[in-house]
Amino acid sequence: MNDIIKSLEERRSVRAYEDKPVPRELIEQVIEAGLWAPSGMGRQSPIIVAVTDRALRDRLSAANAAVMGGDGDPFYGAPVVLVVLAPRDVPTYVYDGSLVMSNLMNAAHTLGLASCWIHRAKEVFDQPEFKQLLADLGVEGDYEGIGNCILGWPAQDPEPKPRRERRVFWAE
Template identity: 30%
Template sequence: MNQVMENILTRRSIRAFNEKSIKKEELEQILQAAIYAPSGMNKQTWQFTAIVNRDKIQYLAKIVERVLGRVGYDFYQPAVLVLASNERESRWAKEDNACALENMFLAAHSFGIGSVWINQLQDIGDHPEMRAYLREIGIPDEHLVYGVAALGYAQREAGEVSKKGIIKIVE
């Protein structure tokens, strides 16, 4: 099996991270992978905002906790949280960001870094407290956060999982 296929087939969502930090060079490459994802009509209307300060990540988690009423919410305490935002008016914003997030997850896995997709911000991005924080970290008001990548080193080895789905080849 080639390296790309092995990387795809062995990537798992990680929901328990250890304290180890991610090297800046590796984070930069993970973010670079995001902007190399396909986008509708190659518009590339996205923005990727990486929060590397754990206190700021937990401050954001506390906003989610208050707005959604999710006691103890913590984004799984990652080393890095990447907010994938896109223009509200972009026709393919959600799809473009999905492709970019998958590129990030695969790039992270290639460095031995775990990841998990988080959706909580998508529906609460315009809550006044959330919007104020998004503005503070540089996400424009005309952007919505369509997904979040929590990145870090896994506390434990990810186990095997069975995958389901229907595959048909029509000849």
Template identity: 50%
Template sequence: MNGINILKSRRSCRSFDGRPITDEQLDAILEAGTYAATGMGRQSPIMIVVRDEETIKQLSKMNAEIMGSDIDPFYGAATVIIVLADKNIPTYLYDGSLVMGNLMNAAEAVGVQSCWIHRAKEEFESEAGKALLKKWGIEGDYEGIGHCVLGYGEKVPVKPRKEHYIYRV
């Protein structure tokens, strides 16, 4: 599958079967994340890989509380990549968003489904989130950009592209 077809076929998965992805798939996805464009090449984002079931449950619960729900916002995914970015870099939000995009597109390229889960900002601004970062040895002025959840399951159907998506001047 070529790059354009990968971009066109990637869709979010909101129902994972719980099977873990392989280390090889994870490594390829993470490497793609490190090659995302960043403002002036400053590489403001970091990625935290979580595969421990208890930690994923803890993060899911925190995320659900922010959302005001008791559903699993990670949809049963067995792998979560948390993307944070250094708030001292003016382009941090864009940089982290591009990392998220690279992660999801790389997942599609290696046969893994993905979904961007929001509320990482609120999660890691909380005292519990700050405590996790400290426990993990992560220091700095980081803001949560998103969670890239990974695994196997059904992708949501493709929606038709809207009219007037493109303007040429």
């Protein structure tokens, strides 16, 4: 079996992480893969905010939990959050950002890291506090949060779910 297909089949969303830092060079490799995601008309419009600062990571987690009406850690203890955002004025922005998220998660798995797509980046980055964070980072324009890709060392190894039947229809 092709190594890429095997890796795609083996990747899982992990919801338990070790309390152990991730080397910056691994994070950079994951980000690089995200930057190579396809995008509509080759615009390359999505951006990634790499959060490794624990205090900011915890603020993002708390804001994300508040959107759900809770107070737990929706980032499951992962030490790294890669927030993918895309400009709202690009017609394909949601799709483009989703492809970045996919590349991030698949690259993480290939490097031995665990990942999971955590929603509510849109709601969190629509808040003034996090719009200001983007401005402070030098991000200009109207960006929408597409997803939070959490990264870290897995504290569990989830079993795959069987693939559902009747999901492919051939029109020959």
